[in-house]
Each structure stands twice: as structure tokens, then as C-alpha cells.
Amino acid sequence: MKKSASQKQLKAGAAKIDITPVPGTIINGDFVPHYAVYFHDPLFSKALVLQNDDVTLVFVVVDICVMPKDFVDEVKDALAQVTHLSKEHILISSTHTHAAGSVADVHLTGPDVLYRAKLPGLIVQSVIKALNNLKPAKIAFGKAVAPEHVLSRRYQMKPDYEPFNPLHWDGDAIKTNPFGVESYIIQSDTPVDPELSFLAVKDLNDEWISILGNYSLHYVGDWPNGTISADYFGYFAATLQELLQADGDFVGIMSNGTSGDINIWEFLHPERYPTEPFAKSELIGSELATKVVKALEGLEWESAPVLKVVYEELSLKVNKPTEEEITTATEKVLASNYEHIIPDEEGLRSLYAREQLLLSQYPAQLSAPLQAFRIGEGIIGALPGEFFAQTGLALKEKVERDNYFTISLANANVGYVPPFLEKQKGGYETWRCRYSCLEDEAEEICKKSLLTLIQRLQ
Template identity: 55%
Template sequence: MSNVFQAGAASVETTPSLGTIINGDFVTHYTQKIHDPLHAKALVFKNDDSCLAVVIVDICVMGRELLDETKAIIEEKFGIPPGQVLISATHTHASGAVEDVHMVPADMAYRKRLPGLITKAVGKALGQIKPAQLAFGSIDVPEYVMCRRYWMEDSYSQINPVTGKADTIKTNPFGVEDQIIKPLNNPDPELSFLAIKGLDGEWISILGNYSLHYVGDWQNGTISADYFGMFSNALKEKLGAGEAFVGMMSNGTSGDINIWDFSGRVKFPEGELAKSRKIGGELADKVLEWVQGLKWDKSPQLKSSFSLLKAERRMPSSEELEKSKTILASGGLEELKPDTEGWEKLYAREQMLLNEFPEKATCPVQVLHIGEGKIGALPGEFFAETGLKIKEGLDFPYFTISLANDNVGYVPPEHEIEKGGYETWRCRISNLSTGSEELFRKKLLELIHEDKNT
């Protein structure tokens, strides 16, 4: 039986115009300068039986309504069913806003542009399709991933702005480094990648995956693809690849992981995007160390497993809503400051807005089966612990892309919600029930092993 495998990749610029609202902070910023362009990068795989598409977008978050709209256009134009399309955000915090997050509204003009640009990237990738081969690889790069949740000295108290009680841990303890005991969790150090070349030897794409939240060494008002873009650019340069090559970096399970070293021992170069450039370049170097020894597959089987999962939400009580009304009636949102009073007001607003949500969330979970390897897709910000548990015992190449197909916000393990910290504070981007992480993890594993059970 023949299995002619083809692949193509393409990149379409998605850089917003000056003045566009930027996601990634508690309050609104507007685009003042473009440091480096943003892109939607598409990778398509095709054989005799199936066609899969992966699109990585330089943006903070994208919700299901926007992405379902985009997938419907892709199906209408190119015939690829929505369940066979994976679209994810890199989570750069220096990009145009297409979803409301905290006090930052979506920029509707930019939001209207994005589905067409993503669709255009898929179309261009299909136009580049040619006979190809692929290979999975991975290497541990522990030096750039650090848990951002910390055990603190008893003398430190972090008040949860939702419950009014003290959390047992602190996320990003800026200014109180002397009260840190130790980081709470272990990061996932694995840099995974999928490499694709034509049968003619020409490079098509490399799709990387690393569980690092973002780097963020830019000034407010700046547009940048962060280290995700720097990695992609460095790959192309170091490979000496042609103009058609598309480097891509996806976000792994990094909800509790960043690059900020609160011990003060790790030194990075200073200057705008210097740290992003260093990390992106060195991650590219790590990938290139393994390229020569890859095992190439010229006829991989292709399949997508897709499921919609129902997850209950942690909703505010009537008493909490009444308290929120009292707090909001005192005003002050226009001059919000990042202090205890400011958090209380911001999260009071969040309770009122969350109360309008359905009590259950419908969440997409997906696995792409690509030859001997698999790629999982989860619709929010999952902790490193989740990714590590999913990979336990797997005897084939695998990585998880987060912020894919939707954004349900942070989905911490149950014991992390009990400890508190920013990621757990109930709001529109952190509201799923305490058992949701386990629910997602089990469903993803079920889909991972689906081909063995049918």
C-alpha cells in the first residue's frame, strides 16, 4: 500500500499597527514600536489518507470562538476538517490583543484581521507542499527553565485577593527575595522538536517545543515575538536554510515556569531583547547538535484524535458577589496600582464578569499522530508537572503544545490550587474546578493511546 508523504510550511506576517492594544499585563498598553515582526506559521502534512495542519501564532492567547471561526474558514477553503487543525499561541506578552484579559480589552480591529492571516498561512503552506521526510528529536536544556512559585519564610504573607486569606506560596517574589526558602516545583527541561525536509534534501521546517513561559525583556508598548521568534530566526541562519524554510517554537507546559532567577546567581546580557536573543540562539544550537543523527521517516502515517471535554468551573458565591459589588462601588479602577488594594479591586471585577460564564466549560483536547511520534494539544496554561506526568512511561517521541485551540486559562493541579499563588486566583483566566487538571491529563493520555486501542 502506497503512502506518499508530503509537507509544506509558510509564514505570514501578523504584526499589528501602531496604537494596537497589547495583551500580557494587568492594565492596557498600546503599541508604540515594532522591535521585530510577528507571524502566523503554518506546517501541513499530507499523505494518501489524511491532511494535518499545525499553526503557531505569535500572540498571547486566542479563544475558542476565534479559532473555531478560523478553522471553519480553513475547512471551507482547503477541505481540512477542524479536528485535523491545531492552532496555538506562543504566549509572547508583546503582541496584539485579540481576547479580554484582566483590565486589557481585545483590540477588535486586530481581532478581525487574524482569522484571515492564519488562513492565508495555511493556504501558502499547502502551496509549498512537496514529497518530504520527518524526524523527531529532543535534548534536555535545564538552564533556562525555573519554577516561579516559591515557598516563603513565615514572616512573609501573601493575601489572596479573592478569598482574603493568606496563600502558602508566592508567585514571582519581586522585592522579597530575602524571604525565599526554595522553588516549589521542578521544571520540564526537555527541548523537543519535529524536523521536516524534502526528499530533495531541502529544509522545510523545524517545530520546537519548550516549557518556558516567555522571556519578556522588552519595554511596555513594544511588539516582539520574544524568544520564540529569536529561536526561529536563529535556526534558519544556522542551518543555512533557504528562504522557504520556516522555524517554529511552540509553548509547552509552562504555566508555573519562567526565566526569572530570584537567587541572583544566573547572569544574562542586558539590553532590549538581549536575553531573548541569547536563549533563542542557544536553543537553536542545541537542536542543531542532534540534527545529523536523526532517524528520518519517509512514509509516516497521519491521524488526529480530537475530543471536547466538559469541565466544571469554580464560580463565585452570592456572598462573594455582594462583597465584590461593595468593593467596586468605591471606584478606583481607572487608577489601579499593583498592590493589595489594587488586586482586590481587579479581582472583584473578575468575579462579576466570571459570574456571567456558563458553569461548565467545553474544552478541546487533541493529539496528532505523526509517524512514530505524537503531539498533544491542551487549551490553556498547564504546569510543568502535567507535562512531565503525561510523558511518564511513553516509549515514543512526544511533546505537549499548550495554549492550543482555545484558552481556558491556568489549569493547575489540585494540590497547587490549595497552595494559592497568582495562577490559582479565581478569575476569567483561572476558574476550572480543582479536579480539572487530572481530567485533562487522563483524556489526553486516552487520545495518545487511541491508535493502540482501535
């Protein structure tokens, strides 16, 4: 295809760096800490760089549960010093595997100090390596449909069951993850996003460089506590490479979509999936990779796509406890035994009482970075926390392009950001704590602001 003077040849490079922690490293993602003692598969920082004469875009997806904004900013500062790239052109996100080293404070689990110090340099290495791998390239967006592996984890329950809430004795209107009370389930409560979207990247000789996938599935988690694993995200990448018969330089990436309320813990039909450790992760990751490979047929490739990015940081209000709630929480904390806590109902009351005291010391507002990229005919949005599937679905409906997806847990982690109506229903994702503390309208504010950024790219 002959290019006009305004068109600029794309270059692309991808790379991955092993970030697997040492034995004994703290693992977060649960109410209580776990420690790395079982090593199933390696963890990576994976980078994809797209560049033309004017613009360089960087996408980094890290096999980790969550990364707070101060951590991500530290990495971006280090990258900017070494590469002179604009920090606003860099997206750094978490896959959200719950089987990785900790760099964040979540409930009773703090960051692993040594891993927190080591990881920034490894992430920087992955980007530098990707920059060194730049070559003339072409891209294509595509998608498949995979509704079978996404389930709402929020359930309507029968009237004779009262969903527990550790902060309110009158309970919730819905139950998140109804383990042990499956007989009370009426139906799931929120919609799912069945799309498996992807950005495919090849060089001009049709050799594979990378595929950046996006799917709104929280994680699988079919492994024992104390395990290090990339979860289904890792199986997806490995199967892609195998099916494409790509060489060792190929980098398969799965990013986390809007999955704050979505998982694949099958409560109504538990026989659907194998129960052996990692069997479900392998099945789901492999099937998703197979769908992507089938969807590659007939894609429209661009060798000189427009590259643009816009970035904005919002200030969102923090919902803090009242003085009366602080007094009640203090009494509960002083009567609790956190060294031997069990996260049953009584244990959760103690955990969330502690959260109220810690939250009372939080700043009045949190910074929420938003980002939107245009890559040829496709657009990628970025949100800084765990947003529900309906947020991603609403964005897809409003964006005036067929090729759009949202990467969550990007550039920061402001925790759960449920839509207003879901927040009123309660459920685990809405229980006020440091991980769920934003003002009631936060989801709507973020959604409208991201749409405004996207409109600037159109």
C-alpha cells in the same frame, strides 16, 4: 528504502504570514492594557502541513498571547470552507508572547476590535500558502536537554513572610514571582521540564522545510511595555535558519509547552543573564536553536510515516463565586477607581473583585478541546490552556513512546489549569478569575482524557 503497499509518501509544506499589528494596537497579557508603540521584530502566523494520500494534518503557531475558542473556531471554519480540511485535523496555538496584538479579554484589557477582525484572514493565508508549498518530504523527531533556561516561578517563602492573595486575607502558601522580596525565598516549589523537543521536516533532496520546536518556558519579557516582539520564540526561529543555512522558504517554529508555572525571571541569581532589553530573549532563543541543530545528528528519518489524529471536546465545570462573595465583590467594585488603577495589593483586590462579578455571569461549563497526533514514531498532544510543567512531565512518563511533547494554548484558552495540589497552595495562577476558574479536578480530567486519546493512536 523500499516501501510496502501500505506505506504512503509524505508531503509537507510550510509557510509564514506577517501579522504585525499597526501602531496603537492594544496589547494584552498584563493586568492593565498597553499599546503598540515600539516595534522590535515582526510577528507571524506560521503553518506546517503534513499530508499523505488519506490524511492532512495542519499545525499553526501564532505570535500572540492567547486566542479564545470562539476566535479559533472562526479561523477553523474559514479554513474548512476554503480548503475542505477537517477542523479536527487542525491545531492552532499561541506562542504566548506578551508583546502582540490582543484578540482576547484578559483582566482590564479587551481585544483590539480591528486586529481581532483582521487576524483570522491572515492565519488562513498562512495555511493556504503552506498547502501550496507541499512537496515530497521526510520527518524526524528529536530532542535536546536545556534545564538552564527553565525555572519554577512558584516559591516557598520563609515563615515570617505571608504571600498575598487578593481574594483571601489569610494569604497563600507560596509566592509566584517574588519581586522585591527575594530575601524571603526558601526554594522553588514545582518541577520543570528540561526537554527541548522538535519535529524536523526536509524534502527528499535534503532541503529544509521546517522545524517545529517545543519548550516549556512561559516567555522571557525583557522589553518595555508597549513593545511588539515575538520574544525568544522569534529569536529561536531566526537563529535556526541562520545555523542551518536554510533558504527563505524555511519556517522555524517554537511552540509553547506546559509552562504555566515556568519562566526565566532569575530571583536568586539575577546576575546570570544580561539586563539590556531583548538581550536575554536573544540569548535563550539562540542557545535553544544551537541545541536543536546539534541534536539533528543521527536522527532517523521517515518518508512514509503513519499520520493519524484524534480529537475530543470536554465540558469542564466553572468554579463561580458564592452569593456572599458576589455581595462583597460588588461593594469593592463600586468603591474602586479603575480608570487610574495601579496593580499593587489594593489595586489587585479591586481587579479581582471585578473578576468575581464577571465570572458570576459565565456559563456553568467551558469547552476544552483536546487533540493528539501520531506522526510516524512520534506523538504530539494538545491542551487548551496554561498547564503546569508537571502535567507535561506526567504525560511524557505515561506515553509509551520516546518522541512525545505537548503543545499548550492550543485550539482554545481555558486559562490556568493547575494540578489539584498546587491549587490548594494558592499563588497567582490559582486566584479565581476568568483566567483561572475551572473545577479543582480539571487538570486531572484533561490529563487522563488526553492519555486516552493517545492510547487510541498507539
